[in-house]
Amino acid sequence: MKVTPTSIPDVLVIEPKVFGDARGFFLESFNQKDFDEAVGEHVEFVQDNHSRSVKGVLRGLHYQIQQSQGKLVRAARGAVFDVAVDIRKSSPTFGQWVGLELSEDNHKQLWIPAGFAHAFLVLSESADFLYKATDYYAPSHERAIIWNDPVLDIRWPDFGGDLKLSSKDSAAGEFRAAALFD
Numbered sequence: 001m002k003v004t005p006t007s008i009p010d011v012l013v014i015e016p017k018v019f020g021d022a023r024g025f026f027l028e029s030f031n032q033k034d035f036d037e038a039v040g041e042h043v044e045f046v047q048d049n050h051s052r053s054v055k056g057v058l059r060g061l062h063y064q065i066q067q068s069q070g071k072l073v074r075a076a077r078g079a080v081f082d083v084a085v086d087i088r089k090s091s092p093t094f095g096q097w098v099g100l101e102l103s104e105d106n107h108k109q110l111w112i113p114a115g116f117a118h119a120f121l122v123l124s125e126s127a128d129f130l131y132k133a134t135d136y137y138a139p140s141h142e143r144a145i146i147w148n149d150p151v152l153d154i155r156w157p158d159f160g161g162d163l164k165l166s167s168k169d170s171a172a173g174e175f176r177a178a179a180l181f182d
Contacts, residue, residue, distance in 0.1 A: 001014055001015060001016045001017060001028075001031075001034055001038065002014070002015040003015075003038040006098040006100070007093075007096070007098055008084070008086055008093045008096055008097075008098050009093075010086075010091075010093075010113050011084050011098050011110065011111065011112055011113070011116070012038065012039065012110070012111040013100060013108055013109070013110060014035075014038065014072070014108070014109040014110070014111055015106075015107065015108050015109070016028055016029060016107060016109070018107055027107060029074070029109075030072070030132065035072070035111075038111075039111060039113075043070060043134060044134060045072070045132040045133060045134055046133065046134065046135060046136055047132070047133045047135075047136055047137065048130070048131070048132050048133075049130070049131050049132075049133060049137075050128065050129070050130050051128070051129045052126060052127070052128050052129075053122045053126065053127055053129065054122060054125070054126050054164070055122050055123070055124060055125050055126065055159065055161050056121075056122060056159060056161040056162050056163050056164045057121070057122045057164045057165075058119060058120070058121045058122075058147050058156075058163055058164065058165055058169065059119060059120055059166070059169065060083070060117065060118055060119020060120060060144070060147060060169065061083070061085055061117035061118065061119040061144060061145040061146070061147060061149075061172070062117065062118055062119065062142065062143070062144050063087065063116065063117040063118065063142075063143055063144075063145075064135070064137075064138055064141040064142055064143070065141050065143050065179045065181075066138065066141040067135045067136065067138040067141050068114035068115060068135065068181070069114060069133040069134055069135045069137075070111070070112065070113045070114045070133070070134035070135075071111075071112045071118060071131045071132065071133055071134070072109055072110075072111050072112075072131060072132040073102065073109060073110050073112065073118070073120070073129065073130070073131040074102055074107070074108070074109040074110075074129075074130050074131070075102040075103050075104060075127050075128065075129055075130075076104060076128045076129075076130050077104050077126070077127060077128035078103065078104060078122065078123075078124035078125070078126055078127030078128065079101060079102070079103035079104070079105075079122075079123040079124040079127060080101070080102050080103070080120040080121060080122050080123060080124075080127050080129060081099055081100070081101055081120065081121045081123055081156065081157050081159075082099065082100055082101075082102050082110050082118075082119075082120045083097055083098070083099045083118065083119045083120065083121075083154055084097065084098055084110065084112040084116045084117070084118055085097040085116060085117040085118075085119075085145070085152060085154075085175075086115070086116055087115060087116060087117050087145075087175075087178065087180045087181055088115040088116075088180070088181045088182070089180050089181065089182055090182055091115070095151065095152065095175070097152055097154050099154065099155070099156075101123070101157075102120075103124075114134060114135075115181045117144075117145050119147060119154075121156055121157070121159065122159075123157065123159045143178065143179055144168060144169060144172035144173070145172055145173065145174070145175050145178050146169075146172040146173060146174055146175075147165070147169065147172070149174050149175045150174075151174070151175045151176060152175050
């Protein structure tokens with residue numbers, strides 16, 4: 001697999017080797033040994049998640065203030081614009097974000113370590129979004145930052161439709177008032 005650091009070096013783009021021919025393709029979506037080597041430490045995943053969303057759904061910016069989750073994310077069907085925001089106050093990239101299109105065609109994955117807020121916007125008619133998490137979902141520790149926070153100034157792509165948010169995401173607070181990591 002090919003591993004490329006983003007402008008936030010802890011967030012990595014992972015591109016598996018894809019073997020294709022007229023019949024279709026094969027790829028190894030996860031290999032523990034190769035992944036640990038790529039990130040430079042052993043990472044244990046405890047939960048796999050799968051969401052399906054229609055065009056214009058924006059989920060996030062989510063994180064857990066305790067039981068923080070690292071996530072390995074990908075779009076198995078369709079296309080999304082995926083965003084990670086560094087919310088670790090002690091980090092040199094604190095308050096910065098990276099965004100990347102993940103799709104069934106480019107097969108890219110994004111490694112987002114613990115200490116980041118995460119969101120994605122569905123660009124295709126629908127998308128199946130898969131992610132591995134390093135800790136269990138803990139609703140009492142879940143937090144959210146509003147998707148269009150003026151301080152973060154995330155540049156979401158124009159997807160040619162209406163934005164669809166959950167009531168929880170619509171009511172999310174601003175970055176300045178968010179509970180953050182030290």
